[in-house]
Amino acid sequence: MIHLRRGVLSRLLHPPCAAAAPADHANPLLSLHRLLLSSAAVPVSPKPFAVEDYLVESCGLTRDRAGKVSRGLSHLKSPSNPDAVLAFLSGLGLSSADIAEVVVNDPRVLCARVEKTLDARVAELSSLGLSRSQIARLVPLVRSQFRCKSLGRKLTYLLTVFGSFDRCLDVIRSNYGVISASIEKVIKPNLGILQQYGITTSNWRAFAFMSLSRPTKHLEDAVTHAIEFGIKQGTRTFSTAVVTFSILRQEKFTKNLRLFKKLGWSQEDLSIAVKSMPNIVAMKEERLRQSMKFLTKDVGLEIPYIARRPALIMYSIEHRLLPRHCLINVLKGNGLLKTNYDFFNIAVISNNKFMVKFVDPYVESIPGLGDAYASSCTGCGVQQLKVLSKGKRDKRVC
Incomplete structure (x- = not known):
């Protein structure tokens, strides 16, 4: 097309002499038409x-x-x-x-x-x-x-380990590394370590299979850490600890332990908590900081209390802990709650039980209480609950 355009431009700017082609000189458009027709025969690249x-x-x-x-x-x-x-x-x-x-x-x-x-x-x-x-x-x-x-050789081995095609499919779906890692160098040694410490894969949840494809050294270190924390071998908690620790990189594991201590936890506090709930070690730093700030500053809990109830730092502040804490303060502020309930008992019960015990009995005394609480649990904040409080509130929270 570039050559065509140049040819057309050349003909228009420099028409042939009159003696050679008087008709074309008289009608440049006819000359252009003929030029275009002649170019049509040139093959076009696909x-x-x-x-x-x-x-x-x-x-x-x-x-x-x-x-x-x-x-x-x-x-x-x-x-x-x-x-x-x-x-x-x-x-x-x-x-x-x-x-x-x-x-x-x-x-x-x-x-x-x-x-x-x-x-x-x-x-x-x-x-x-x-x-x-x-x-x-x-x-x-x-x-x-x-x-x-x-692929065939790997799948043959996994079928013998997990017993069925559907089970293998679930494992691969949860952890692609199980099928991509070396059977001889990774999967077999890791399964051997797990079996040595009484950990079976028969009733694992999906996330647990992440440990199978981790470097064997990571799995060995994870077992060592679980033993150092005094977690009893052969228990479900020991299995959870080994899986959790093996998924974390050693640097991340060490950094998280240091973070707990920076936030005021003693080694005894940390050991007590990890024995009960090993996966707290895998918490993201920002979430751990926010949880500890809310529980210690706003709710007023002591670290030893939290360490013996580590589930508290795993619950969502926005969707669970803060709405419940504020609602309890609303009831107290309105003189409707005489009993001083333990915060863990308030946090741990299901939402249905919480509604039955702390919301439904007071909806007539405080109009809008149910809607305000429901709204706060969706993450919309606790502003409506704040409005409902008539008494002297704890300003650190509500």
Whole structure:
């Protein structure tokens, strides 16, 4: 097109001499028309393959996600292989949403050879007794491992450990590292350590499986820390401690312990709390600071009291502790609550029981109490509760 435009411009600016082409000189538009007709015979280069457009139009990705995924596929020059891969995945039974997930998590799958790689994986998994529908459920979860020859061997081992395909699927869904990590170097040694200390995976919750793919040294350190805190081996708390500590990096673990001490906790306080609830060690710094400030400054609790009831620092301030504390102050301020209730007992009961005991009996005495409390529990603040308090309040809270 650039050459065409230059040619047209040249003809218009420098028309042929009159002797050679009097008609053209007399009618420059006719000359332009003939030039355009002659250029139509020149072959036009095909439009280059646009990976990002293909990901949006054929794979169902959003433009933003396609832009990120396309960076690793810039070498693709044709849709032929990606088309074959998409047809294969669709034929296997994956939905459009599943296919989009596969492409996002493993963009290189679009470069895989269908017959040499993908068909081979399906044949291998089928030989393990998996149906095509089970394989279709597995593919989006195993990501790039679907292209690896080791997938069948890994899955065979996991099936023996967890007992069923559905159980394996749950484990992989909660922790991709279980299928991506080395069976010999990571998974087997870690399971050996857990079994040595009486920790079984039969009734683990999803987060617990994160420890299986952690470096073995981290798991060994986690066991050591749990023992140092005096947590009894073979108990559910010991299992929780080992899993929690193994997921944390050593630097994070040490930093969090130091933070508790900076906030006024003694080693005895910390040991008592961790023995009861090991996962307090994994709390985010800002949340721990806010919880301790609220419980000690606003509610007026002592650290030894909190250490023996560590669930207090795990509850949401905004949605649970603050609304309940303010409501109790409202009842006291209006002279309706004579008993001095223990704060832990107020915090730990279910919301239904709290309503029955501290809200429903007083809605007639304090109009709007129920709505104000319900609003405060949604995170909208406690302003409505503040308005309802008529007596002398504790200004640190309400």
